[in-house]
Amino acid sequence: MDMDNSETKIRCVVVDDELHARQSICRQIEKNCPNFEVIQTASSAAEAYQVIKECSPDLVFLDIQMPNETGLEFLDRFEGRKFFVVFCTTYHEYAVEALRKRAFDYLLKPVDEEDLVACAKRITEKLLIARGENTTEGPGGRRIELVTSGQRYFIRHSEILYVEASGSYSTFYLETGKRITVSKNLKRIEQMLQDPVFHRAHNSFLVRLASVQSYNHRNGTLQLQNGKEVPIAVRKRDAVRQRLVELMIEGREASELPMVAEEVPSMG
Known part of the structure; x- marks a missing residue:
């Protein structure tokens, strides 16, 4: 799997009510995830809803604790959603609930570089398989x-x-x-x-x-x-x-x- 293959670009939206948190995750994605492209950011659940509807991203990096509507509550708006969700939060106690919401991953702030890279690799692998582009399998397995x-x-x-x-x-x-x-x-x-x-x-x-x-x-x-x-x-x-x-x-x-x-x- 080639993480630099432009054909496998994964379109991302970053949602967090704190500007510095949005900027931080965007910088880390740009530095460590060459096949990820941040197409839009949002500072609230309401704004994120419009962005997701308009942009149809592959992946949403989502904060949990936000004013008016938490990230967990926000996901209930999307029945049969087609995008991956990675929660980024300082609260580890939400991990189980995040799994129940079918989150792909759960990263603790400040986001560790190795954890982000590992997450990116797994998401890329999933999308390649879904798109029928995974060619790394050989006879008897990889x-x-x-x-x-x-x-x-x-x-x-x-x-x-x-x-x-x-x-x-x-x-x-x-x-x-x-x-x-x-x-x-x-x-x-x-x-x-x-x-x-x-x-x-x-x-x-x-x-x-x-x-x-x-x-x-x-x-x-x-x-x-x-x-x-x-x-x-x-x-x-x-x-x-x-x-x-x-x-x-x-x-x-x-x-x-x-x-x-x-x-x-x-x-x-």
């Missing part, structure tokens, strides 16, 4: 080419449990128990994979969420199917939990995601 010690490995994404970084090196841990270390940092590995089922749970760990067996919200770790416990950065815990819930809802790789209900944080 693969990544790894070169190390003069050897080339062609590894299916579904074989990877997680990737652990150590400085400028990254080690792939596979379902077979095999390890492959390459001289690339974790950010570069993310770019090579370009797969929304992988999530940066921690600065040192990139996890294929379909390999997660349980989420321990008390100590902030993920237990993988090989018994490995991966730490989750405090700032990323809500995002990781949301992605796990989304995977269950979507049924993506459902047979590989045997999460036990009582081990997931209470959603009530």
